[in-house]
Amino acid sequence: MVYDDGSDPLTAPRTSGTEGRDGFPDALKVLVAGGFGVGKTTFVSTVSEIEPLSTEELLTTVSEATDSLEGIEGKSTTTVAMDFGRLTLDERHVLYLFGTPGQERFWFMWDELSDGALGAVVLADTRRLEDCFSAVDFFERRGIAFVVAVNEFDGSYRYEPEEVRAAVDLKPEVPVVLCDARVPGSGIQTLVTLVQYLLTQTPAPAPAPSHGAHS
Amino acid sequence: MAPPALPQDGPWLDDAAGRLVRPYTVINGRTRPSAPLDLLSMVVPTGAVSVAHMGPEHTQALGLCGAGPTSVAEIAAQLRLPAVVTKVLLSDLVDCGALTAKAPTFRHHPTDDQSLLEAVLDGLRRRL
Numbered sequence: 348m349v350y351d352d353g354s355d356p357l358t359a360p361r362t363s364g365t366e367g368r369d370g371f372p373d374a375l376k377v378l379v380a381g382g383f384g385v386g387k388t389t390f391v392s393t394v395s396e397i398e399p400l401s402t403e404e405l406l407t408t409v410s411e412a413t414d415s416l417e418g419i420e421g422k423s424t425t426t427v428a429m430d431f432g433r434l435t436l437d438e439r440h441v442l443y444l445f446g447t448p449g450q451e452r453f454w455f456m457w458d459e460l461s462d463g464a465l466g467a468v469v470l471a472d473t474r475r476l477e478d479c480f481s482a483v484d485f486f487e488r489r490g491i492a493f494v495v496a497v498n499e500f501d502g503s504y505r506y507e508p509e510e511v512r513a514a515v516d517l518k519p520e521v522p523v524v525l526c527d528a529r530v531p532g533s534g535i536q537t538l539v540t541l542v543q544y545l546l547t548q549t550p551a552p553a554p555a556p557s558h559g560a561h562s
Numbered sequence: 563m564a565p566p567a568l569p570q571d572g573p574w575l576d577d578a579a580g581r582l583v584r585p586y587t588v589i590n591g592r593t594r595p596s597a598p599l600d601l602l603s604m605v606v607p608t609g610a611v612s613v614a615h616m617g618p619e620h621t622q623a624l625g626l627c628g629a630g631p632t633s634v635a636e637i638a639a640q641l642r643l644p645a646v647v648t649k650v651l652l653s654d655l656v657d658c659g660a661l662t663a664k665a666p667t668f669r670h671h672p673t674d675d676q677s678l679l680e681a682v683l684d685g686l687r688r689r690l
Contacts (some may be wrong), residue, residue: 370606373667373678375682379606402635402644433633434686439681442600443633462668463667463670487647542679546679546683
């Protein structure tokens with residue numbers, strides 16, 4: 348094996364401060380979520396330093412028991428495309444932005460995508476605010492920190508962030524910002540808000556027992 | 563078995579039909595990489611092993627790794643192959659010593675690492 352250490356690379360704990368010493372940058376992940384057509388791809392592509400890329404995951408899905416075709420396995424393979432972009436922060440840190448698949452039936456994928464993510468940006472369109480509810484629910488349930496960014500579409504009524512907060516029923520500490528996904532500076536400012544928010548969060552009191560880590 | 567002649571560098575593509583070799587044919591129907599790779603695992607060529615015998619997709623995948631560390635996701639996108647297929651190709655290259663791989667550091671409590679967050683914040687602000 349030519350892994351950089353002898354242990355399982357997916358579970359091996361790494362000590363903070365050693366990143367980059369082996370020549371590998373630390374790959375970080377932020378998710379960009381929201382309803383269909385809310386501007387996730389635009390957000391990712393304007394912030395990314397590379398042409399936005401798309402990768403496909405092949406997924407085996409077991410369909411709901413709505414079909415009555417006896418004897419036929421309700422199992423199919425689906426291809427889901429994920430847009431992503433890259434932002435090199437410094438020689439040791441590279442941030443990847445992943446646009447999450449919009450369709451809710453692909454949400455089981457989010458588990459893999461959200462694993463180890465720093466946080467998330469939930470894009471909201473005030474004309475269809477309800478489209479972001481499920482993303483908000485997902486991140487709240489998983490304990491993943493997120494900011495809500497109201498994408499300002501031309502022709503949409505301008506709401507105050509506090510109005511959006513009330514409508515989505517967000518916790519008071521969750522930042523709500525206005526952004527224009529077409530403007531790189533606006534997207535980066537949204538990410539700045541997310542990281543500032545993360546910095547205000549108190550560290551987790553103890554490692555989760557399931558990880559078996561010692562403090 | 564003599565290795566087949568491989569005149570072209572990339573996958574066998576047709577303008578109208580697209581890729582002429584089905585994705586899973588490239589990896590002989592395997593669906594699991596031999597090494598655990600995440601979309602954000604970083605790979606870097608060792609430069610030590612020739613992979614000419616492994617086929618055009620392996621050669622192309624190795625070529626896309628470039629000189630510096632590259633993420634699995636980026637290679638998958640450039641290859642235009644599903645991530646699972648790409649992971650199998652790359653794990654072959656890890657197994658034969660052509661690539662070194664490093665898994666991403668997953669942070670289940672990112673707020674614990676204030677110095678990391680400060681570094682991310684500084685990096686973002688430099689882009690404003």
